[in-house]
Amino acid sequence: MSMPIITTSPNPISMSQAVTDLLESIAMEETALSHILNAEGEKIQKALAWDDISLEQIMEVNSTVMEMVSTVNELEHTLRDKLEFISNNLYYPSRDPQ
Numbered sequence: 001m002s003m004p005i006i007t008t009s010p011n012p013i014s015m016s017q018a019v020t021d022l023l024e025s026i027a028m029e030e031t032a033l034s035h036i037l038n039a040e041g042e043k044i045q046k047a048l049a050w051d052d053i054s055l056e057q058i059m060e061v062n063s064t065v066m067e068m069v070s071t072v073n074e075l076e077h078t079l080r081d082k083l084e085f086i087s088n089n090l091y092y093p094s095r096d097p098q
Contacts, residue, residue, distance in 0.1 A: 004028045030079065040065045
């Protein structure tokens with residue numbers, strides 16, 4: 001997986017573009033978190049596929065996965081807060097005068 005590419009413009013950007021950029025950044029972070037959760041699932045599957053795994057080893061794998069899921073959960077809350085900030089403070093749809 002490659003790193004996301006964020007381009008910058010020498011010209012000032014519009015409010016609409018700023019909101020779009022913020023939403024894109026949230027989407028990229030969500031994608032990264034989904035890859036992390038997928039890797040944790042694969043970690044569990046690999047550990048359970050071992051022939052001679054002990055209960056202690058299973059519990060250790062489970063513990064590390066739980067820590068990562070907890071961290072991802074905290075990051076999800078941060079992303080939700082970002083999205084709420086955007087929707088409450090930055091996004092004003094254009095209104096055509098009637």
